[in-house]
Amino acid sequence: MTHGPAARVDTGRLWERHQRLARHGATSNGGVNRQALSPEEFAAWREVIAWGRELDLAPCTDRAGNLFLRCAGTDANAAPVLTGSHLDSQPSGGKFDGVFGVLAGLEAVQAIRESGMALRRSIEIVAWMNEEGSRFAPGMMGSAAFTGATPLETFLDIRDAGGISVRDGLAALRAAFPELPSCPLGRSVAAYVEAHIEQGPILERERYAVGVVTGIQGKRTFRVTVRGEEAHAGTARLDERKDALLAAVRMIHALDDAMRATDDIVKFTVGKLDVTPNAPSVVAGTATFSLDLRHVDSTTLASLGDRIPAMCAARAGPCNVEVVELTRAMSLAFPETMTSVIRERASALGIPVMDVFSAAGHDARFLHAVCPTGMIFVPCKDGISHNPSESAKPEDLAAGARVLAETLVVLANR
Numbered sequence: 001m002t003h004g005p006a007a008r009v010d011t012g013r014l015w016e017r018h019q020r021l022a023r024h025g026a027t028s029n030g031g032v033n034r035q036a037l038s039p040e041e042f043a044a045w046r047e048v049i050a051w052g053r054e055l056d057l058a059p060c061t062d063r064a065g066n067l068f069l070r071c072a073g074t075d076a077n078a079a080p081v082l083t084g085s086h087l088d089s090q091p092s093g094g095k096f097d098g099v100f101g102v103l104a105g106l107e108a109v110q111a112i113r114e115s116g117m118a119l120r121r122s123i124e125i126v127a128w129m130n131e132e133g134s135r136f137a138p139g140m141m142g143s144a145a146f147t148g149a150t151p152l153e154t155f156l157d158i159r160d161a162g163g164i165s166v167r168d169g170l171a172a173l174r175a176a177f178p179e180l181p182s183c184p185l186g187r188s189v190a191a192y193v194e195a196h197i198e199q200g201p202i203l204e205r206e207r208y209a210v211g212v213v214t215g216i217q218g219k220r221t222f223r224v225t226v227r228g229e230e231a232h233a234g235t236a237r238l239d240e241r242k243d244a245l246l247a248a249v250r251m252i253h254a255l256d257d258a259m260r261a262t263d264d265i266v267k268f269t270v271g272k273l274d275v276t277p278n279a280p281s282v283v284a285g286t287a288t289f290s291l292d293l294r295h296v297d298s299t300t301l302a303s304l305g306d307r308i309p310a311m312c313a314a315r316a317g318p319c320n321v322e323v324v325e326l327t328r329a330m331s332l333a334f335p336e337t338m339t340s341v342i343r344e345r346a347s348a349l350g351i352p353v354m355d356v357f358s359a360a361g362h363d364a365r366f367l368h369a370v371c372p373t374g375m376i377f378v379p380c381k382d383g384i385s386h387n388p389s390e391s392a393k394p395e396d397l398a399a400g401a402r403v404l405a406e407t408l409v410v411l412a413n414r
Contacts, residue, residue, distance in 0.1 A: 009405060084128065140361070230282050267359070269290075275287050
């Protein structure tokens with residue numbers, strides 16, 4: 001049995017913190033709806049900050065609304081090691097997506113502290129702003145702004161369904177935490193490790209408690225806006241109508257057929273459709289829908305995504321269509337220098353691991369461009385996520401936190 005930080009990971013404490021955070025944004029069906037920069041997320045922040053202060057972790061936030069809790073190392077000039085994920089959820093979210101990465105980081109740091117292990121580099125636990133992208137699109141705004149992949153100013157005027165902008169949300173954050181110190185946006189980072197539930201069925205099916213993530217599949221997202229003309233449902237002739245909804249339906253059907261004909265690896269989703277004026281007796285004047293396209297092969301992803309504007313235009317009929325690409329992120333592979341550390345630490349703990357490729361996107365994608373990055377997966381029941389029934393075993397969460405704790409020590413003392 002190890003006598004290092006892993007031995008200090010407390011399964012019950014880690015589980016209880018998940019349950020406590022799940023109260024913020026709790027839904028009647030047992031899920032969580034905790035949107036980015038919302039009062040519910042601010043309440044979760046307060047709880048996490050309070051837990052951090054009990055451990056003398058110094059909190060701060062940057063201009064992008066990212067939260068950091070710093071465990072100071074002996075070398076104040078050395079770039080820190082970051083670990084974390086996010087606290088926002090999908091509207092129909094669960095208790096573990098994103099949250100596990102933040103709480104596993106907190107548990108790992110607490111275990112390191114309790115073990116008396118010295119750290120040369122500081123370790124910072126981070127909760128990235130708007131990872132999910134369900135309130136403000138696109139997602140992963142906080143990590144994109146932190147790494148310089150996208151300037152923060154690009155996001156500020158983006159609005160949610162109620163007309164509230166990211167700028168407004170960040171102002172509300174500052175008002176809610178007036179005493180929280182500021183830290184620079186885009187600091188040097190020595191390494192980043194993100195722990196997460198798998199959001200897929202492989203680890204559970206193969207009976208592994210921990211997965212070493214080798215990479216993330218590529219993703220392109222689009223917003224398609226079809227503009228027609230409102231008309232009376234009882235008087236407008238069918239051959240004279242400019243029906244935006246029917247045009248959108250033609251586009252979605254054609255795109256779905258085209259993507260299904262490619263191979264069984266492509267992932268194509270229309271998750272959102274907004275219609276104006278959305279009245280039963282009015283021909284739709286505007287229809288806006290989202291497209292989420294993913295593939296493990298970057299060349300295939302590029303080719304499929306490039307076909308979308310022409311396919312939409314060909315089915316617009318008398319309407320006008322605008323296709324805007326919101327996200328373009330090709331597939332990536334994490335460096336062996338990171339995956340090997342995670343494997344070695346798991347092996348030393350006697351925890352069997354398997355390599356897995358992430359089908360879902362994560363903030364680690366953006367950190368990968370600026371520092372050595374790795375991810376640790378733990379199984380979730382039936383691979384279900386973005387769903388109130390999302391579930392994980394306490395012992396699997398603890399196993400992931402143990403591997404994370406030992407990995408962080410290696411990285412901080414490199």
